Amino acid sequence: MEEIQQRQRCTLCPRACGADRDGGHGSCGTGTGTGFEVASVTVHHGEEPVISGTDGLCNIFFSGCNLQCIYCQNYQISRNTDRIPGSTLSLPELIGRITVILDRGIENIGFVSPSHMVPQVRAITRELHRLGYFPIVVYNTNAYEKVETLRSLEGLVDVYLPDFKYMDKSLAAHWSGVADYPSVACSAIKEMYRQKGNRLFFTDSGKLRSGMIVRHLVLPGAVASSIGVFRFLAEELSNRLAVSLMAQYQPTRHVMGLPPLHRKITAAEYEQVATEVERLGFENGWFQEYDSAEQYNPDFTLPSPFGG
Numbered sequence: 221m222e223e224i225q226q227r228q229r230c231t232l233c234p235r236a237c238g239a240d241r242d243g244g245h246g247s248c249g250t251g252t253g254t255g256f257e258v259a260s261v262t263v264h265h266g267e268e269p270v271i272s273g274t275d276g277l278c279n280i281f282f283s284g285c286n287l288q289c290i291y292c293q294n295y296q297i298s299r300n301t302d303r304i305p306g307s308t309l310s311l312p313e314l315i316g317r318i319t320v321i322l323d324r325g326i327e328n329i330g331f332v333s334p335s336h337m338v339p340q341v342r343a344i345t346r347e348l349h350r351l352g353y354f355p356i357v358v359y360n361t362n363a364y365e366k367v368e369t370l371r372s373l374e375g376l377v378d379v380y381l382p383d384f385k386y387m388d389k390s391l392a393a394h395w396s397g398v399a400d401y402p403s404v405a406c407s408a409i410k411e412m413y414r415q416k417g418n419r420l421f422f423t424d425s426g427k428l429r430s431g432m433i434v435r436h437l438v439l440p441g442a443v444a445s446s447i448g449v450f451r452f453l454a455e456e457l458s459n460r461l462a463v464s465l466m467a468q469y470q471p472t473r474h475v476m477g478l479p480p481l482h483r484k485i486t487a488a489e490y491e492q493v494a495t496e497v498e499r500l501g502f503e504n505g506w507f508q509e510y511d512s513a514e515q516y517n518p519d520f521t522l523p524s525p526f527g528g
Contacts, residue, residue, distance in 0.1 A: 233286040233335045234366055234404045255308040256340050257283040259297035259520050261317040263326065266526055268464050268506055270420070270428040271328065271358060271379065278321040278355070279330040280314075280344070281520070286336045287362050289385070289396045291439070291481050295472055296520040298333065315347055322348075327427050328356035330381070335365055338372065345376050356429055364401060365408040370415075380412040380432040387448030395439075395481070406452060409434065418460040420504070433505065435464040438493050441480030446493045454500040463505040465497055468512050 230237060264279040265272050285298040292298045309317075318329060329348075334341050345357055356378045363382040384405055386392045392401035412432055420431035436449050453461055467490050475481040490510050497507075518525040 230336075232338055232366070232369060234364055234400070235286055235398070256311060256314045256344075257308050257337075258314060259283045260525050261314070261321070262524055262526070263321055263324075264330070264526055267330065267358075267360075267381070268428075268433055270422070270426065271330070271381070271433075273327070273425070273427050275324075275326055277328040277330050277358065278318055278326050279332055279360075280318070281332045281525075282334055282337045282340075284336060285333045285362070287364050287396045287398065287401075289362075290478070291395065291469070291472060291475050293468075293470065293472065294333075294518060294520070295474060296518075299474075311343060311347060314344065315351070318344070318348065319351070319353060322353055322355055326355070327423065327425070328358055328379075330358040330360050332360045333362065334359060335361055335369075338369055341373070342376060356423075356427060361408075363405040363408050364396075364398060365404070365411075367407055367411045370408060370411045374415050377415075378430050379428055380416055381435065382409055382412060382432075383435045383437065384409060384449050384453070385437070386442070386445050387452060388442070388445035391439075391442055391445055406456070409453075410457065413457050413461070418458045418462070418504075420462055431462065433462045433464055435466060436493075437466040437469055438485050438490055439469055439481070440483050440485045440489065443489050443492050447496045450493075450497050450500055450502070454502070459501040460504060461502070463497065463502050465494060465505070465507050467508045467510045470517065 258280060260281040262279055263276040265276040267277060271277060281297055283297055288299070331341050348355065357376060358379045358381055359373065359377040360381045361383070363384050385396065385401065387402050389399045389402055393399035416430065416432040421429045423429045434453060436446060438446050450463070453459070453463065467485060469485050471482050471484065487510055494507055
């Protein structure tokens with residue numbers, strides 16, 4: 221069984237906070253360098269159709285986050301100042317929870333907010349392989365990643381699912397606490413593209429077997445930043461990339477007094493971004509329905525955070 225190295229002076233993510241996470245806590249809010257801090261292991265149906273399929277996938281939601289987006293819909297498990305639902309598990313305990321789901325016929329596993337838990341991602345994947353399980357591995361990240369960390373995952377990750385948040389440094393600073401997000405995310409997504417390119421490969425059942433899908437959540441009052449994201453992808457990478465344009469933003473109680481985040485996006489804002497995506501020539505991917513926000517309100521105090 222693979223051991224997790226102690227993470228003294230942690231530099232896993234671009235924050236490079238230098239925390240001793242063996243007994244302490246980094247800027248991500250997590251410590252226990254040899255443990256697995258997990259908020260939920262659950263079957264999830266809310267990802268893109270080629271990832272979720274009809275059966276869903278086994279999502280592992282890690283506790284804490286290396287970003288602190290003030291509007292995060294998963295705030296129960298991402299706000300590092302709050303008590304986070306979940307527990308610190310041993311590797312055998314976590315593997316047991318995962319294999320119970322895989323044994324139901326689920327073909328893939330997703331690691332959600334994994335940037336600060338990359339050694340754990342490697343350990344989980346390799347232990348599953350040792351036990352004879354070879355699920356499709358989906359790396360669901362906020363794209364605030366170090367290139368060298370992503371390179372360490374080459375060959376282990378089958379599908380990259382980055383959420384490309386901003387091309388505006390000011391928004392990144394005010395809403396996620398990291399002014400360098402655009403430059404860091406651009407480099408990270410270029411590395412994912414180097415590993416996977418713009419082709420998608422599917423299983424016989426229609427699940428995505430290998431590739432990359434770039435997500436983007438349209439935020440209120442941030443149309444220019446959204447358009448900048450897709451122009452970067454088209455001009456610096458390829459408009460043949462699969463993209464997923466999301467309309468599900470819904471304000472949480474933490475931003476009710478912070479305009480423009482205190483409101484939902486308007487139909488006009490979403491249409492502006494969607495029109496630009498089409499103008500740039502993107503043909504592969506998904507547009508979320510405008511009125512979908514009500515369907516994405518997890519409660520991580522429940523065994524099934526996203527409902528039945």
